[in-house]
Amino acid sequence: MFDLFRSRERSVRYLLGALLLLVAASMVITLVPGYGTGWASPRDPSILAEVGDHRITVQEVRKVIQREMKGNVPPEMASIYVPSVVQQLVALRATALEAERLGFRVTDAELADIVKGLFPQLWAGGTFAGKEAYAQVLASQNMTIPEFEEALRTQALQARLDILALEGVIVTPQEVEEAFRRQNEAVKLMTIGVTAGVARNRVKVTDEDLAAYFEQNKASFRVPEKRSYLIFPISEEEIGASVQVPEEQLRQMYQQQQDRFRTEERVRARHILIKTIDRPASELPALEKKAQDLLKQLRSGADFAELARKNSEDPGSAAKGGDLDWITRGQTVPEFEKVAFSLKPKEISDVVKTQYGFHIIQVLEHQPARVKPFEEVRAELAAEAKRAQVYERMQNISDQIRSALVRSRDEAEKIARANGIRPVLAENIGPGDPVQEIGVNEQFSAAVKDLPVNGVTPVVQVAPNKLVVAQVVAITPA
Incomplete structure (x- = not known):
């Protein structure tokens, strides 16, 4: 397939590009149960779509909405927004x-590199901060580690397929030359400058000329329709000022989500490493002797940190x-983990x-697995x-x-x-004009576009933390 996509024959490239589009389209059509008649599977209402062995569920869609829209999709928009999310996931x-x-x-390894690029703070100092810190970062985005890593793998695979499709676009030397000529072609021009002042005294404009010009260019003088709105902004900041959560409710949440606050057994450790990677076998005895000599110094009271700074060959921790x-368990190789714990x-x-x-290895602290206390x-x-x-x-x-x-x-x-x-x-808001409390917002513009005077919009989300309801109070025709 790679050779075919690299073909220089345009007909072959176009055919393969179209074929790839048809494959994607057919997958969307054939892998979505009830496509065209509803979004839930008749066998299981929680399943919205199936792609291969993967099931797209109500919970998955709900989480996407929670991350992107903070869970605030007005009921009027659900029939549009939810199917759109399902289609994107499919x-x-x-x-x-x-x-x-x-x-x-x-x-x-590739997945780890992607995560490291997205969250460099988890590798501060060159050492992974641990699964607990990783999970906490993802929890703020309403995702678990398995969900996040599955999404990363899926996106990485999609990116590779995109690259494969783009590899089919071959630019020939002739096409490059033609483009260069078009962009760099030059001509010589001889110009004569004439200022407006030269002709101003020679031109006479009559009332008839003005009337004729106006008739021919009426569209240029057209004033667009203006509308005035009474807007009710409902923001998180204003509503939140009066909301208090009872202590009993917090304790109930804590009891229901104990697993979320469970931390793994962990140790805080330091080490001195004498590397053997890329060293010939003949050097191993001398390297081991160096490690044993350092251990003797430590047993005799030498400062561990100072010896590590001078002798350790681990670039991430020596300094x-x-x-x-x-x-935590699973972060290091088994031999190291067994001793450290x-x-x-x-x-x-x-x-x-x-x-x-x-x-x-020296362990500084050892914390058993525990559930974080309520406080x-x-x-x-x-x-x-x-x-x-x-x-x-x-x-x-x-x-x-x-x-x-x-x-x-x-x-109201x-x-x-x-x-x-x-x-x-x-007052007097024209098409594309910013609106008080809202700015320029496509959803709001669409909601008020065809309303008559006294017409009322549905509830419109104009920001992640703001809803508005508006009434048209006046319309000035164009």
Whole structure:
């Protein structure tokens, strides 16, 4: 297939490009149960689509919406937004499946490099901060480690398929030459400059000329339609000021989410490494002797950090006195892990041989697996619970204002005042003009575009933390 995509025959390239598009399209059509009639599978309502062995579920779509829109999709937009998310997920999985069929794979090492590029803070000082820190970073994006890494693999496979498709675009030397000539072709011009002042006194414009010019260019003088709106902005900041989460609710959340706050057993360790990688076997005895000599110095009271700075060949930790920070099981090679997790705090190991060389390990602290106490996570839970309550209250207030505004403007303003919301009058707004409290927003523009005077918009999300309801109060025709 690679040779075919590199073909210089345009007809072959076009045919293969079209074929690839048809494959992607057919996967979307044939792999989505109920396509064209509904989004849920009749066998399992939680399954929205199936691509190969992968099932796209309601929960997966809900998480995407939570990450991208903070979970705030107005009911009026759900029928448009949710299917769009499903289609995106289907397309992503379908192209990744095609990439796998062509033999592409993403190795664990490649995946680790991608993660390192996205979250360099997890490798501060050259050492991985650990799965706990990794999980905490992802939790802020409402993702688990397996979900995130699966998404990265899928995106990487899609990128490789994109590259394969682009490799089919061959530019011949003749095409390069033609483009160069077009861009660099030059001509010589002789010009004569004539200023407006030269002709001004010679030109006479009559009223008839002006009238004729106006008739011919009416469109240039057309003033667009202007609209005025009464806007009710419902923001997280205003609503959140009055929301308090009961202590009992926080403790209930804590009890229900204990697994989330469970931390793995970990040790804080430092080491001195004498590397054996790329060293001939004949040097191994001397290298081991060097490690044993360093161990004797440590047993005699030498400073571990100082010896590590002078002798360790681990570039990531030597400058820090050999400090590896916190390590959980599975982060290091088995030989190192076995010894590190068996040592008591302050205890120094014998010389340990691994694939990297000879190590001397000291454990500084050892923490068993535990569940973080409530007080330690209370602030995090309170922020989450408050955010959820604020969003729910924002939606409820928006719905109340909209329902009242359809009946009576006074009634809507009364509800707004009761909730600390101040309506804003935005006057003489033309197409593309920024609107007070909103700016330039496509969703708002679409919502008000065809409304008559006194028409009311649905609830419109104009920012991740702001909803608005608006009424058209005046229209000045174009």
